[in-house]
Amino acid sequence: MTDPRESTERSLVDRCRKQDLEAFGKLVDAYQNRVFGFVRRMVPNPDEAADVTQEVFIRAFQNFARFDGRSSVRTWLFRIAHNLCIDRARKGHRAPVEVGLVDPTEGEEIEVSDSRWQPDQIALDEELMTVVESAIMSMSEKLRSVLLLHDREDMAYEEIADMLNLPVGTVKSRLFLARSHLQSALRKYSEEEA
Numbered sequence: 365m366t367d368p369r370e371s372t373e374r375s376l377v378d379r380c381r382k383q384d385l386e387a388f389g390k391l392v393d394a395y396q397n398r399v400f401g402f403v404r405r406m407v408p409n410p411d412e413a414a415d416v417t418q419e420v421f422i423r424a425f426q427n428f429a430r431f432d433g434r435s436s437v438r439t440w441l442f443r444i445a446h447n448l449c450i451d452r453a454r455k456g457h458r459a460p461v462e463v464g465l466v467d468p469t470e471g472e473e474i475e476v477s478d479s480r481w482q483p484d485q486i487a488l489d490e491e492l493m494t495v496v497e498s499a500i501m502s503m504s505e506k507l508r509s510v511l512l513l514h515d516r517e518d519m520a521y522e523e524i525a526d527m528l529n530l531p532v533g534t535v536k537s538r539l540f541l542a543r544s545h546l547q548s549a550l551r552k553y554s555e556e557e558a
Contacts, residue, residue, distance in 0.1 A: 373437055380428040388428075392421050395438060398517065399445050405512050406449040408501055416452065420445045435526050442517070443527040446509050453505050491553075499549035503542055510535055511542035 379387030400417045407413040423444050424431075431440055500508055513519045513527070514535075521539075525532045 374433075377428070377431065377433065377437060380425070381431070383425075383428075388421075388425055391424075391437060395441050396421070398438075399441055402442060402512055402517060403445050403449060405500065405516065406446075406505065406508060407452065412452075416445070416448050419448055423448075435523075439519075439523055439527045442513065442519075446513075446528065449509070450505050495549055495553045496546065499546050502549075503545055507538050507542040507545065510538040511546075514539055 373391075376387045376391055380391060396417065399420055400413065403416045403420070404410065404413040407416055420441060424441060431437075435443075500511065503511070509528070510524060513524050514521070519527070521532050521535050524530075524535045528535070
């Protein structure tokens with residue numbers, strides 16, 4: 365039995381291949397927040413991340429005729445996003461790292477409140493989040509993208525491998541290295557706190 369979401373997406377893709385703006389708008393609505401969330405973690409400046417996200421959808425619209433349907437639209441969009449982030453990093457467009465907790469659906473910084481008002485715990489939590497975000501931003505783009513796609517976007521190894529044109533074993537090893545990098549940063553943080 366065919367999944368109704370798949371047939372709806374296939375129908376939208378067919379319409380997008382014919383440059384149907386209404387259909388494309390529906391795909392943008394469906395994927396924009398997730399793509400921006402990924403890009404925002406690859407590109408620390410929110411304005412640049414918004415520009416890259418917009419470029420992802422411009423490129424998708426221009427190239428829908430070449431989309432062969434072997435992968436999902438989500439995988440294809442994330443592949444475009446990943447490539448644009450890597451290209452941007454290669455060209456040296458690195459802004460100063462800006463660390464904060466970002467709401468993935470809205471793309472805006474959020475405050476984490478504690479109704480019990482424990483300033484010491486709040487400060488430690490914010491400091492720990494800063495350590496984690498800094499560790500993620502200090503990784504190479506190769507490690508960071510695999511970590512975010514697997515742990516944040518919940519993509520399977522095979523989907524990431526297909527998206528990045530890598531063997532599954534390479535995806536797994538990059539994920540292992542990324543997690544090791546995070547563990548090392550957290551270990552250093554906990555040793556300094558002790």
